[in-house]
Amino acid sequence: MSKNNLAVATFGGGCFWCTEAIFQEVAGVEKVVSGYTGGIAPGKPTYREVCSGLTGHAEVIQVTFNPEVVAYEDLLVIFMTTHDPTTLNRQGADMGSQYRSVIYYHSEEQKEIAEVVIEQIAPYFKNPIMTEVSKIGTFYEAEDYHQNYYRNNRQEGYCTVMIDPKLAKFRKMYAEKLKKSVA
Template identity: 70%
Template sequence: MTAKNLQIATVGGGCFWCTEAVFQEVKGVEKVISGYSGGNVPGKPTYREICSGLTGHAEVIQVTFNANVITYEDILVIFMTTHDPTTLNQQGADRGTQYRSVIYYHDYKQKEIAEIIIKELSSYYEDQIVTEVSEAVTFYEAEKEHQDFYKNNPDYGYCGFVIDPKLAKLRKLHSDKLKGAK
């Protein structure tokens, strides 16, 4: 058994409930935490403040993954293909800067990889990719009720209408990267 090579990726693809549910199914992902990043007001923001769109924060997830099992490149390809990276400040009916598509890089190598992945995937989309690539700043963990939201609330309407289709897309496009896949 090889030692774990744990790394962190921080991404936002609209509502963090969706991206959290997607990455909890990915092989090599050790932990997913929903939270907020990229804002410009002092102190730890609350969900209510974030939803106002006035704090500048995005709903994001912080993914801890074993790079011996899944690469950062694969993390970003999954991210970019399970949400719509071409809509500015919007994912479906969720609108506002808090729902922007964003990759927060933790070092120069992650920045380089993010730019390459965006360029490589741009030909797959009819519209221009608007995903922001920015240096990681303070990550604030979201309130407890937002952690493991899909797992804890599978019958909640939003889960069926918004999250289930993203999970179906994940399973169709990346079945070889899922937990339990050989």
Template identity: 70%
Template sequence: MSNKVQATFGGGCFWCTEAVFQEVKGVNSVVSGYSGGQVPGHPTYKEVCSGLTGHAEVVQITFCPDVISYYDLLVIFMTTHDPTTLNRQGADKGTQYRSVIFYHDNEQKAVAEHVLEELKPHFNEPIVTEISPLEVFYEAEDYHQNYYLNNQTQGYCSFVITPKLAKLRSMHAEKLQS
């Protein structure tokens, strides 16, 4: 059995990011949560949405590096959200929706820096994705977990997440579960 590693990314609404990585081969679990804030204690969704805690909506991915590399996860992450909009993804605005990579160790930091540099020419605007050390990950409330899988007909899911998944499937088909 291969070892398992974690990655933590924020690319706007965690429902979107969670849905993307749940389809990737080698991903064992995706947990929605919060990270990067300055307020002590476990933040609530309402507190994070206020923009006052400094937390970002993130997903923590547990994956098998023998099946999918951290590099490949980063490429998928960077190409399934807009890393050029500061504190915003589509209609979602605020620091909680910022594009961020929370690295777990110096190797992840180096890979993240490399991927951002490598992808820079593929975007018309500068990449604003933050690269920060992971300090604490707080799991989001239960109703946020597996949100798309449980609510596919809900408006936000239909109009925002389903098109992201179509983009994922067209760009990264070889990396997805069959």
């Protein structure tokens, strides 16, 4: 646990704009930051560099949450069911290792929980789960214009075509997990 009894989880499920929008609506989530991790290139990567696929970084979100309100296991289930964990290095039209499905763990306990959750939900998918479970490395916050992207750009084409349907599905599947202001 970090200070104030908050914990941190880091997930990569394709474009961070989609995952950020979903987790911002989960009760118990205090903060969601879009960024990059898991790469091999030195220094802080830029969006353009990450999109090239050459840095090895994944687009991720770092979620600060109150485990007394929402369990890490619940966050994992939400993560695994709001993107396609069965595709390798791809989410929809987005292709490349930067869009891989990955859970970055911050402790051995998180690692163990992630492995159990993946095993438990695997039978519900037609294809094998391709989600990586890796130790978190350095997390780099993405550029300012990526933060709160959906909230700041709801009328943009990508938001209406890609994010709105994902949010509608999420809200229907997890109505009991929504912040009161969203429900």
